[in-house]
Amino acid sequence: MVFINMHLQGHFKITLTPVYVSVVLRCWFVVVVVSSISVTGYSGGGVKITCKYKTKYAQNEKSFCRGDQTQRSTCSELIKTETKDKRVDSGRFSLYDDTSSAVLKVTIRDLNEEDSGTYYCTFGKTRGKDSYTEVNLKVIRDDCCEKSISLSAAAGGSVNISCKYPQSHINDVKFLCWRSGDDLCAEESSVTKKSKWINKGKIKLFDDREKQLLSGSISHVTEQHSEYWCGVQSDQGHKSFITRVTDEDDDTDDDEGLRIGDEDNEDNR
Known part of the structure; x- marks a missing residue:
């Protein structure tokens, strides 16, 4: 703010008087979460x-x-x-x-x-x-999808798998995982494109987005117990395990089972 004094005596005379203002600043510090993520899981499955x-x-x-x-x-x-x-x-x-x-x-x-x-x-x-x-x-709980499917396969033969998934995941990555012990996804095959077969070793996958159906086949299976999971993966990398797929003769917790070929799995992540 400035005060101006003017005197008309043939000349203009301007006097500037400074005014000092005190300002009090108050700051509030709020604890915030830097990172927050949202994950959807399905009853009976895992994430x-x-x-x-x-x-x-x-x-x-x-x-x-x-x-x-x-x-x-x-x-x-x-x-x-x-x-x-x-x-x-x-x-x-x-x-x-x-x-x-x-x-x-x-x-x-x-x-x-x-x-x-x-x-x-x-x-x-x-x-x-x-x-x-x-x-x-x-x-x-989504009624679109079965929690568990039982299948059978002859030793050395192949087995076909079909898993429904919720409409909200149409554009997400779909996967089929082999379970080993507490690891729901010890070995994984995934498909990112619609209407295209993906081959990975002994597994073939196809994502039919019109029917919201993940189809696949596993070849060269063994007679022992096996457990697989069908699921979806978000763009942030979070996995939702939706449908459990087991051999119809599965009545034990033996983890040695029906696997993709005879190769040892070293990825226990």
Whole structure:
């Protein structure tokens, strides 16, 4: 603000008087979640969630909890690991800390609708705003898709698989996984394009988006027990396991079963 004094005596005289103003600034600091992801799972199936972290947290302990991460005492820990690049299992939960990709992979099996809620991937005991990822999990029951399918195949022969998927996943990647123990996806074949057969080893897949149907075949099967899962993968890399496919004579928990050829599987992620 400026005051101006003017005197008319043949000349203009202008006097400028400065005015000083005091300003009080008030700041409010709000704790925010830097990363938040949403994942959809299906009752009776499972999910594999990918939580990315900064490389500075690579050597930290990782955990997965349910509740309010901003108040640690109310975030109930479900599983944790200090092990790097190896899967760790606890009940229905598994963790795999992939340090080369700076990703914590979380698997939840045998989902039910009560599992819907807010979870957190944590990357250490620090309270840094980038030290955790919020996971909003929604578990639904969709009548479009069977929870389980039983098939039979002669030793050395082939078996055909057909799995329906929800309309909301028409444009997502579809996959067929072989289960080994607690790992729902020890071996995977996937298809990203509609109306085109994809061949990978002993598995062929076809995504018929008009019928919302993933079709496939597995050749050179063995007589033993086997379990596969049909599912979808989001553009963020999260997997939803929808339909369990087993041999109709399966009445054990033997994990040695009907596999893709006789090759040993080394990827236990």
